[in-house]
Amino acid sequence: MRTATPGQIEIAFKGQPGSSPLDAHFSVPAKGVTAIFGPTGCGKTAVARCIAGLEHLPTGFCAIDGEVWQDETTFRPPHLRPIGYVFQHASLFPHLSVKRNLLYGARKAEPTPNAFEEVIELMGIAPLLDRSPALLTGGEQQRIAIGRALLSQPRLLVMDEPLAALDRRAKSEILPFLERLHEKVALPMIYITHDMVEIERLANHLVIMERGTVTAAGPLHVLQTDPALPLAASREAAVSLDAVVGGYDGRYGLLILRVKGARVLVPAAPLPPGVHQRLRVAARDVSVAREPPRANSIVNVFPARIKASLPLGAGEITLVLALGGSGTEILARITRFSFDSLGLKDGMDVFAQVEGVMLVSASEPPLRTIVASTPAGDAGQPSPVP
Amino acid sequence: MELFSAEIWQSLGLTIELASLTTLVLLIVGTPLAWWLARSKSLWAKAVGTIIALPLVLPPTVLGLYLLFMLGPNGPGGFLASIWGWRTLAFTFAGLVVGSVLCAVPFVVQPIRNAFATMGNRPLEVAATLRASPLYAFFTVALPLARPGLLTAAVLGVAHTTGAFGLVLMIGGNVPGRTKVLPAFLFDYVQASRWREASSLGGGMVMFAFAAILTLTLIEKYSARRST
Numbered sequence: 001m002r003t004a005t006p007g008q009i010e011i012a013f014k015g016q017p018g019s020s021p022l023d024a025h026f027s028v029p030a031k032g033v034t035a036i037f038g039p040t041g042c043g044k045t046a047v048a049r050c051i052a053g054l055e056h057l058p059t060g061f062c063a064i065d066g067e068v069w070q071d072e073t074t075f076r077p078p079h080l081r082p083i084g085y086v087f088q089h090a091s092l093f094p095h096l097s098v099k100r101n102l103l104y105g106a107r108k109a110e111p112t113p114n115a116f117e118e119v120i121e122l123m124g125i126a127p128l129l130d131r132s133p134a135l136l137t138g139g140e141q142q143r144i145a146i147g148r149a150l151l152s153q154p155r156l157l158v159m160d161e162p163l164a165a166l167d168r169r170a171k172s173e174i175l176p177f178l179e180r181l182h183e184k185v186a187l188p189m190i191y192i193t194h195d196m197v198e199i200e201r202l203a204n205h206l207v208i209m210e211r212g213t214v215t216a217a218g219p220l221h222v223l224q225t226d227p228a229l230p231l232a233a234s235r236e237a238a239v240s241l242d243a244v245v246g247g248y249d250g251r252y253g254l255l256i257l258r259v260k261g262a263r264v265l266v267p268a269a270p271l272p273p274g275v276h277q278r279l280r281v282a283a284r285d286v287s288v289a290r291e292p293p294r295a296n297s298i299v300n301v302f303p304a305r306i307k308a309s310l311p312l313g314a315g316e317i318t319l320v321l322a323l324g325g326s327g328t329e330i331l332a333r334i335t336r337f338s339f340d341s342l343g344l345k346d347g348m349d350v351f352a353q354v355e356g357v358m359l360v361s362a363s364e365p366p367l368r369t370i371v372a373s374t375p376a377g378d379a380g381q382p383s384p385v386p
Numbered sequence: 387m388e389l390f391s392a393e394i395w396q397s398l399g400l401t402i403e404l405a406s407l408t409t410l411v412l413l414i415v416g417t418p419l420a421w422w423l424a425r426s427k428s429l430w431a432k433a434v435g436t437i438i439a440l441p442l443v444l445p446p447t448v449l450g451l452y453l454l455f456m457l458g459p460n461g462p463g464g465f466l467a468s469i470w471g472w473r474t475l476a477f478t479f480a481g482l483v484v485g486s487v488l489c490a491v492p493f494v495v496q497p498i499r500n501a502f503a504t505m506g507n508r509p510l511e512v513a514a515t516l517r518a519s520p521l522y523a524f525f526t527v528a529l530p531l532a533r534p535g536l537l538t539a540a541v542l543g544v545a546h547t548t549g550a551f552g553l554v555l556m557i558g559g560n561v562p563g564r565t566k567v568l569p570a571f572l573f574d575y576v577q578a579s580r581w582r583e584a585s586s587l588g589g590g591m592v593m594f595a596f597a598a599i600l601t602l603t604l605i606e607k608y609s610a611r612r613s614t
Contacts, residue, residue, distance in 0.1 A: 054511050078514035079523075085515035091508050095530040104526075105516030152516050 002071060004063030009034065009156070009188065015057035017046040022057070024209065026217040030065040030156070030188040032204030035220070037193060043212040044192045048160045051190065052085050053078035064156050065188070084149030084187075086159040090141035092133035098144055099129045105152030116151065122184060123147040123177055139170030143177055150185065157189040163198060178202055179360075183276070196231075200240045200280050201360045225320050225329040227308035232331055237318055238282040239330050240360070245275045254299075255359075260326035265299045266357045278360045283318055283331035285356035290342055292351055300354040304330075306346050309339065319344075321352050330354070393562060394571060394587070401548055401567040404479070408486040409543035412494040413536065415487075420495045421528070424502035435499075438491045449489055450556020457481045457557060477559030482567075485557050486547045493542040501535025502528065534609030538602055545598040549591070 004010060005027075012025035022043045028034045036044045049055040051062055053069065053076060062070040069076045084105075092101050102119070120126050123143040133141060142162055149157060162178075163171045175198070182189065182202055191202060199206060199220065207217040208229065216229050224231050224239045231237060243257035248270040255268040257277060264279070271277065293301060303324035310318045317339045319332040332352060344350065423435050441449060454476055457463030463475035463484070475481035509531060513523035529536070551569035558565035560574070568587065575584035 052515055054514070078511070079517050079519050081515075083515055085512075087508070087512065089508075091512045093509060093512070093527060093531075095533075104513070104518075107517070148516065 002061055002063075004066045004068045006066035007031070008063070008065070009190070010061065010063045011047065011051065012061040013047060013050045013057050014059045017043075017050065017055045017057060020212055022046050022050075022212045024212065024214045025061075026207050026214045028205045028207065028217060033182050033189045033191050033202050034205040034207060035191045035193060035199045035203035036207045036209060037196070037199055038209035039194060042209040044194075044209050045160055046212075047209070048085075048158050048190060048192050051156075052083050052158055053081050054085075067155075082153070082155040084152055084154035084157040086142070086145050086149050086157070086162045088161045088165050090133075090138070090145040092136075092141055092144060092148075094132075094134055096133075097129070098125070098131050098133060098136070101133060101144060102129075102148050102151055105148055115153075119147045119150050122150075122180060137170065138166045139173045142166065142170075142174055146177070146181065150181075150187075154187065157185075157187050158192075159189065160192045161194070162191075163195070164193070175201060196236060200238060201278065203240075221329070225307075225331060227310055227320055232283075232320060233310045233312060233318060235312065236282075237331050237333070238280050241279040241281060241328065241330075243277045243279050245271045245273050245277055247273055260328050262302055262323055262326050262328060264354070264357060266359060268359055280358040280360050281330050281354060282356065282358075283333040285354065286321070286330060286332035287334060287353045287355065288319065288321070288332050288342075288344070288350045289353060290344075290348075290350055293353065296353070298353045298355055300357065302352045302354070304350055304352040306344060306348050306350060309344070309346060311336070321350070323352065324349075393566075394568075394583075396563055397566050397568055397571050400479075400563065400565075404482060404486060404567060405544045405547040407483055408490060408547045409494070409540055411483070411487050412490055412543050413540060416491065416495045416539065417498055417529075417536070420498035421502055421524070423495070424499045438495055440492075441489050442492045446489060446550060446552030447556055450485065450553045453481075453485045453488065453553070453557050457484065476557050477561060477565060479564050482554065482558050482565050485553050486550060489550055489553050490543050490546045493546045494539040497535045497538040497542065498532060499535075501532035505531045534605050537605045541598050541601050541605070545595065548594065 007030055008027050009030045010027045014023045016022065020041065020043065024043060024047050036047060038044050046055060050057055050060060051069075056075060060070050062068070068074055069081055092098075093104065096104065102116075120129070123146060125140070125143055125147055128136060128140055128144065133144070136144070146159075146162065163174060166174065179201060191198070193199060203220045205218065206220045206223045208215045208223065208231075216223055216226070220240055223229055224237070226232060241259045243259045243264060245255065246258045246263070247256040248254070249256060249265070250270070253267055254265045255271060257264045257266060257279065259279070266279075288304070288306075304321040305324070306319050307322050307329065308320040310320070312318050312333070315336055317334055317336050319334065320329055321332055322329050330352065419434075419438075423431050455461050457475035459474045463481065464473070467473065467475045467478075472478070475484065505528070509527050510520075510523050513527045514520070518526065549569060551573070554560075554565065554567055554570050555573075558567070558570060560566050560570050568591065572584055572587050572591070575581075575587065
């Protein structure tokens with residue numbers, strides 16, 4: 001019999017939950033956001049439903065942070081799993097007010113007034129409390145559904161394409177809330193999506209699925225730069241980097257960020273030092289030079305080594321670059337013409353010129369009460385903000 | 387008030403009593419049955435669903451015939467009756483309730499079953515992920531969401547039982563104060579050529595039917611507005 005490892009989300013499901021077979025297994029840390037990514041019909045929702053116990057495959061293993069929810073002999077029914085589940089459609093109870101929807105899952109463990117206030121504040125739903133769900137917009141409904149899941153004091157939050165049913169405006173309205181959620185609530189999350197943009201903003205870990213099986217699982221950044229995976233070779237390839245604010249150059253309006261050893265300068269509004277900041281560096285915004293550039297308008301230039309080169313169509317090549325010192329990997333998109341005329345090859349030392357860095361989210365210190373409501377010794381404890 | 391004798395007021399009371407008792411029994415028994423029929427995929431559910439739909443197409447007299455066998459001294463109803471010293475359940479109020487319940491089953495179960503089927507699985511799944519046990523979810527989510535269906539079922543149950551005549555004819559026995567309900571009275575009036583009384587009673591029943599159907603329409607309108 002398989003034993004559960006504390007601090008891990010361990011999943012193995014095999015069977016036929018719907019029309020297509022599923023054979024998915026992976027193990028990721030029970031901390032931060034794990035995105036499950038894949039095309040429609042690849043079985044990612046089936047995995048989420050199996051984790052929640054809404055689907056019962058006879059052959060399955062599911063352990064969350066050392067606690068077995070399903071194995072050969074055990075199957076905990078969904079209402080006995082400390083899980084919060086956000087469906088694609090908000091599915092608020094139409095016969096209950098917003099407030100009673102929020103408190104539906106909080107019967108057994110009455111939330112402290114503080115926790116309630118904080119969830120309300122976190123999701124920005126205070127003005128909606130006495131309304132009827134039918135009169136709210138899709139974005140508002142989904143925020144309430146997330147708040148409702150949080151108030152049931154789960155130890156794992158599963159979100160099944162929470163933005164997929166929303167229009168573009170509602171999507172961009174909710175994403176900042178999800179980012180705040182991710183920053184402020186020390187709760188492991190599983191986030192199902194087919195949209196790489198959401199993953200680049202939110203995820204720490206990534207599970208890639210295809211036709212019912214898991215093709216890769218690991219830290220987001222590692223999978224983004226893995227030459228063997230389709231992400232690095234795609235046209236929209238980018239890396240997500242987690243940076244810490246080191247300071248601010250007021251004279252030029254430049255934010256100074258540290259990514260492992262490297263220093264990155266970005267024109268932006270000032271942020272207090274120590275704040276965590278997610279960056280997105282698109283492959284198409286990175287070029288390479290063989291000589292250290294002397295007269296150059298590009299601010300962020302790093303010595304780097306070419307780890308791999310992947311053809312993209314007939315005319316372009318995506319390079320996987322390991323930055324000197326930190327070993328952080330980024331991607332660069334260049335033409336095959338440049339590749340040949342510069343005489344580039346794998347293993348060569350070059351200079352990476354990063355022309356554009358996107359700040360995708362800023363964090364605030366974690367909320368105390370929601371953190372305190374998770375069991376002591378939980379792997380999801382926040383790292384203290386320096 | 388001169389028009390109707392004391393007898394007819396007694397009959398009206400009896401009719402109301404029969405209709406409400408029948409509907410109450412049907413709501414209590416029919417709701418879990420409808421729940422099972424709406425959610426089970428087994429062949430049994432299909433078979434049971436078909437059996438309870440039979441009263442829709444069978445003439446009430448056919449049902450009455452079999453009920454007479456069942457409730458009579460040689461049937462299980464007779465055996466039951468013998469426990470408290472009666473000879474038979476036929477031609478008694480209790481027997482009439484049993485018969486009315488069986489006759490009105492499809493009219494009550496079908497709307498509730500539809501209500502459960504329309505809401506789908508999702509609300510219950512949501513409830514389960516919010517720590518609601520299946521029983522708790524049934525009472526706090528499924529039943530409130532099925533309320534329009536339950537109301538429709540109640541109105542149909544009352545209306546159908548009030549108007550049932552064929553069955554009463556077969557197993558009621560037309561005993562004043564025990565089984566002589568309004569439709570039976572109407573029949574008697576006609577037999578006795580008391581046309582004035584007959585048409586007054588008939589008119590009253592038409593008005594009742596009109597009110598019942600109007601109520602149904604309003605329920606539908608109300609629930610449609612709530613679900614948008």
